[in-house]
Amino acid sequence: MDKKIEIFDTTLRDGEQVPGCKLNTSEKIEIALQLELLGVDIIEAGFPVSSPGDFQSVMEIGKALSTPVVCALSRAVKKDIEIAAQALKTARRPRIHTGIGTSDVHIRYKFNSTPEKIMERAVQAVKYAKSFVEEVEFYAEDAGRTDNEFLAHICQEVIKSGASVLNIPDTTGYCLPEEYGEKIRYLKENVDGIHKAVISTHCHNDLGMASANSLAGVINGAQQVECTINGLGERAGNTALEEIVMIFRQHRSLGFYTAIKPELLCPTSWLISECTKMPVQANKAIVGANAFAHSSGIHQDGLIKKRETYEIISPEEVGMKGSSIILTARSGRSALAYRCQKIGYSLSKKHLDTLYPIFLEYADQKKEILDKDLITILKTTNFASLTNLQTHGKQSI
Structure with a gap:
């Protein structure tokens, strides 16, 4: 039997972090409604603590949507989590997405901390988020460069604390597809209680391998893909939603499917390009002007x-x-x-x-x-x- 892969769209959060891209609340609502029509399962509506505008947008999107999970990002900081929870009060299906950097370079230079303290912060953040909402997703930032044994340990502890989704980001787009796939497989095989959580991919495109890495992650057991329309996102962007969805459709022998309505991919791409003022490169796969x-x-x-x-x-x-x-x-x-x-x-x-x-x-x-x-x-x-x-x-x- 084919396996459904959840599509987590972060165009309104990670996608909006592109320099020069700024969406107002009405534009974000228009895009969110289009994403709902497209068939997206989870919409990351914003990072509420970052600005009053983002807080308002998350609230309004929560009111507007009926079907998708509405997700808000937070750091592993109490204030972030509290504000995310407030912004999500209007959502029918709220999710708090909280986490912390787990690689040696993040622990040492970003946090000036130790693995033990990072573990403690991760557990506390998940527990606190869980006191506000039923669905808590934990992200291990820079998981792509995180030691697998430590990553497995922290995933195990946050599952115990109430996380139902584990986001394993290749934050810098560093991993090779085989390497990223092995990381997902390692977690599937070495984390106690992994059956209680959904593993999610979140791959960046710094070396042009975001979609390939997401595919490798799914083949090795991930059940959710985090992506953006047109591949928008920090630096070189994220996994492009249209690419991963059509890979699954073209390679049906893999046994994966999504709820995405493919005939809406190009109209959604055009809408987001217009709203963000970010042109789609002509040779962009699936939605580019020269694709056909x-x-x-x-x-x-x-x-x-x-x-x-x-x-x-x-x-x-x-x-x-x-x-x-x-x-x-x-x-x-x-x-x-x-x-x-x-x-x-x-x-x-x-x-x-x-x-x-x-x-x-x-x-x-x-x-x-x-x-x-x-x-x-x-x-x-x-x-x-x-x-x-x-x-x-x-x-x-």
């Missing part, structure tokens, strides 16, 4: 004959209108004929052979040949009378 665009003649010919030759995902499946055949100097005859047909003109092989060299001359001068350029080329070369093209419908040249 083809300019190589070899690729175009294959795609025209059979879409699956060069597309493993149907663009409509993720909310795109369709594939794009981009005419450039690298395009072949089949792409030229295809695009001419799209604007209403069917070329014979003889005319195509004559037209193609002329098309290449134009294409060498421009990066991309648009429909209006095609009409100009056809007019200039006297292949057709294109007067009132829009009203004449399909023509034969």
Whole structure:
């Protein structure tokens, strides 16, 4: 039987930490409602102690949402936890997400502390959070560089203290997929009471391996993935929600599924890009403008004959209108004929052979040949009378 993986979206918290990205409360509510529609299981609405605006946003999101768990971040600090609990009072399904750094570098240089004191703070924070809400998630910051034995020990103690979710972040994006997967497997095999808790991945993309690491974590026993739309997040970003979801859908043999509605992935991406003023890079997987665009003649010919030759995902499946055949100097005859047909003109092989060299001359001068350029080329070369093209419908040249 396939196993459901919970999707924890932190676009409104980790995603908003991108320099230059600032969302107001109304924008956050709009995004949260879209994430609910998308099928996200848990929404991390903010870090309430960080500002009055964040506190207000968490409260308003709690009021607005019906289905997802609403999560608020806190440090392992009493005041943080108290304020998070206050902000979550409006939520139907509240969760406090509290934790502390566990790697040697964090313990020594960030906290100027000892493993024993960090352990004590972690346990106290979870117990205190548990006094306010039923669901408490513990994060072991920089778990990716934390000694596995110490990590297992601290996970064991916070489970005893009431944590029902264990977040194992690769905070600096340091781990290799095999290494991160082994870490999750180690916890599954060495933490007493691990069956009482959900293991969650939270991977950063500093070395471009966030999605690969999240996948490795799930394969080795994690049941929740923390991610953001468009991969937004600190520094190089986080695991992109759209990537991990579509990996599961494309590789069904892995036996994982989510509640995400894939046809809403691109509309959600566009909304968040608009609200955050963070453009999506053209070659971004799944949701980028070029994700289903083809300019190589070899690729175009294959795609025209059979879409699956060069597309493993149907663009409509993720909310795109369709594939794009981009005419450039690298395009072949089949792409030229295809695009001419799209604007209403069917070329014979003889005319195509004559037209193609002329098309290449134009294409060498421009990066991309648009429909209006095609009409100009056809007019200039006297292949057709294109007067009132829009009203004449399909023509034969």
